[in-house]
Structures are given as C-alpha cells and as structure tokens.
Amino acid sequence: MSQLVSTEPATGATLWSGQISDVDAEVAHARAAWPQWAAQPLTSRIEIVRRFANLVRSKNGKLADLIARETGKPIWEALTEVDAVINKVEISIAAYSERTGQKRMEGAMGDRTAIRHKPHGVMAVLGPYNFPAHLPNGHIVPALIAGNAVVFKPSEKTPAVGQMLVDLYHAAGVPDDAIRLIIGGPLEGKALTAHADVDGILFTGSAQTGIAINVQLANQPNKILALEMGGNNPIVIWDTLDIHTAAIMVVQSAFLSAGQRCTAAKRLIVKDSLYEPLLAQVKTIADRLIVGEPHSQPAPFMGPVIDNQAADGLTESFLILMSNGGKPIKHMARPIEGRPFLTPGIIDVTDMPERPDIELFGPLLQVIRVSTFEQAIAEANNTRYGLSASLIGGTAELYDQFWANVRSGVINWNKPTNGAPSTAPFGGVGISGNHRPSAYYAADYCAYPVTSSEADQARASIGIGLKDAVSE
Secondary structure (H helix, E strand, O other): OOEEEEEOOOOOOEEEEEEOOOHHHHHHHHHHHHHHHHHOOHHHHHHHHHHHHHHHHHOHHHHHHHHHHHHOOOHHHHHHHHHHHHHHHHHHHHHHHHHOOOEEEEOHHHOEEEEEEEEOOEEEEEOOOOOOOHHHHHHHHHHHHHOOEEEEEOOOOOHHHHHHHHHHHHHHOOOOOOEEEOOOOHHHHHHHHHOOOOOEEEEEOOHHHHHHHHHHOOOOOOOEEEEEOOOOEEEEEEOOOOHHHHHHHHHHHHHHHHHOOOOOEEEEEEEHHHHHHHHHHHHHHHHHOOEOOOOOOOOOOEOOOOOHHHHHHHHHHHHHHHHOOOEEEEOOOOOOOOOOOOOOEEEEOOOOOOOOOOOOOOOEEEEEEEOOHHHHHHHHOOOOOOOEEEEEEOOHHHHHHHHHHOOOOEEEEOOOOOOOOOOOEEOOOHHHEOOOOEEOOHHHHHEEEEEEEEOOOOOOOOOOOOOOOOOO
16 A cells, blocks of 8 residues: 545545655654754743744634544534644643753852753654544653654654644744655654664554554663553542433543543443432433534534444444343434444443453443542553543542542543643553653653763862872
8 A cells, every 4th residue: 555545534535645655764853853853952942832833823714624624523623733832832832831940959169960862853743533633742842842753653643734733833933844745654654663773762553553652662671652542431429419411421531533542431330319300310411412424513412433353343342241231221323324433322221241441532431330539549540451431429438538549641630531630740550651751741761861960070079998008
C-alpha cells in the first residue's frame, strides 16, 4: 500500500488521501533540525507556539469542520476540541516555567548549585483518533517549547487532521524539519518507535499497542516513554436523593463522544436500593439522545463510532455479554445500515460469573449492583486499568474513603468520569499508563533535569590520606 485514504464515518465519503511516509527520511530530517531548534532562545520558541495558537484561532471553523467530518463527532464538540488546542499553549508555557524552570542555590565561598533542563532530542508522538488534534497537541506543544524536534504520526484513521495540525505549526514558524509528519499505519508506527534516532515516544492509544511499545523498548532505557492507554472506568452511585442529576452524569460519562473517550464510564456500580429508580432515569435519558451526522439539525448528542469495524466489534461484544449472563436494559442497535452509528447500549452484568476486563471503546455501559460501599470499592478496583473513577452522592467521609482506596489517576466526586481539566496532570495507573501523566505534567517528560555544581574559579585540596611530602 502506497497511499492512505481517510473516509468520513458518518457518510462513507472519501475525505483525504496521502502518500505513505518514509520513516527513516522523516526522522533524519528531524534529527538534523533539532540542534538549531534547541539552540533558539526559549522566548523565541514560546513566541512561535503563541503564533500557532493565534493561527488555530483564526481557522477554528475550518479545523473543527475537518475534525467533525473525519471523526464523526458533532460540530459543537469539535469546536470544543479546537478551543482545547488553543488553550494548551498558555497552559504549557506556564507548566514549563513551573515544572522545568531554572533554580540556583548559593553555597559557601561563591559556590553554587544550578538546576536546569535540557530537551531529549527527537520525540515521536503517536496520536489517537478520538481527539486527533487536542491529544497529540498536548504532547507536541510541550515538546517544542522544551526544545525537542518532533516526528508526529497521527492515527491512520484521522490523518487529515494530523496534516492540518502540522501545516499550522509550520505556518506559525516552527521550522519544517523541526516537526515532521508520518502518514501510515501500524507498520510505520512500529518503525518509528523502534528507530535508533528517536529519543522518546509519547503515545496515546489502546493498552494492547502501548504494552507492545513498552516491550519493544524494554532494552532501551535511554528512551523516554510516556503511555496513556485508556480505561475500564467505574462510576459509583451512592446515597443520593437527586436521582435525575445522577442519571444525567451517568449518561454524560458513558455516552459523550459516542463513548470514545479514554475517561468514559464503562461500568456503572450502583447501590441496590437505587438500582431501579436510577436505571429507569438513565434509560429514559439514553432513549432521548440524538445520534446523527456532525452537522445535522437538531444538533446530535453523539455521532457514529470511528468506523464499521469498531461498530461491529461493539455490537458483537454486547451479544457476547448477553450470551454469558448479562441482562440487557437497553439494546444496542445499528440505525443506519452500512454506517457505524450505534445507539447507546446498557446491560446488567451483576450475575455474570466472569466479566471481561477490557476497554469497550464505544457507547456500551455495564451495570453492577452492590449492597455495601466496601463492595462498591472492590468492584471499582476489579480491573487492571486505573484511569478515571467517579463517586456520585455519598458524604464527604465516604468520598474520603473512596479517594483513599480506589486505584485511579483521576478520581472525581459528583462529577462525570470524563471531567479532567488541562491545568492538572492527567494519567492513570495499572495498564492505563506508566506513571508519566500528561496534560500539565507533560513538561516533566519533555525535558530532563541537569544538576551542576559551579564556582567562578577552581579551588581544591586533599587534606587526608597523603604521604608526607619528600624534601629534596
């Protein structure tokens, strides 16, 4: 295959096509450009990324339209993604200053200790399809500010957004070779992560791919690796009098972006006494959700999933859960033949003897009934993942217990699971990440600290352990 073709999920129309990239050539360009980019004053790099933010702001409608058409998400949601791309610049500048700023400590006789940070070199960024601009941008901007060159491979399912993003970096003044675009699929991604001239890999995607990259780099500790690999996230409903608000938060957590958020709720854990009233409300709201094309009117709550392969896998997963003891509450359906639109699916898996611990990346919510809060916490932790978790209801004391005992990198109270601000660190534990959180903490993996002991002139003596001097 010499070309990659991108199609619109909502219509099936061809959106974009481009040549498969030569990975060696693209990395070589970045490697050659890196020293000059790194040597620029920090203020110059900051000025350039600010110009990038202004360019995105001036083209927000065009970029949002492209995101909406290539991912299938509603245009209102695509516009919020463009806003996140713009806002990431000032957040990254502040984070670089706070997390990797210079520090100097004075000692005796004019000695001092200095702490500064250096860029790693050439950073490979592998982006996902669900937020094809915002999530890779969250790696790229901090990497560029720190003085790294970047080789960016967007998802093979959203290459058009990736190309527009790189074009905007170049138009803003990032040298052409300081950020390079790789078009391709898994083969090109594997070649990029294995490349000897790549100093770091910043990855957002599935656990399966992230684990494969981790294994690939097991004997290369010299390469920085930051992994964000999704979740099997729980939302717990406990002792709340406002069932309607709780149901809204469940629907927002599970079905926003057609369930294609790494922080989306995949498991609803609910107290027995709240089960029937809560599920009645959740189903009522889910039945009202509009599923439609990005620009359709009235505005849809959610669009299709990314492609028919994903839709087929989700409908098959729903049937497998049913055939293994799950009790459907709301059946998942394919309203348009040949298109990857799905209606939300809800299934009670309480009595299933073995529940699959996988990330079902779409609008599919599993429900588990429990009778005690300790059981709720145990069920929340009944996963290898650990990205996001929410408690809706309960008291401050219960939330303290929840926060202390749930294994997750994002823990919310009376907020959806997919509420994570860009001004805070973002990442998970278990197979959700490798303890290198992104967002505000991305600065940490984009530069490494250098400690220097310094003096204006050399002074040295040896006061012990010498033989007496021999006189002549």
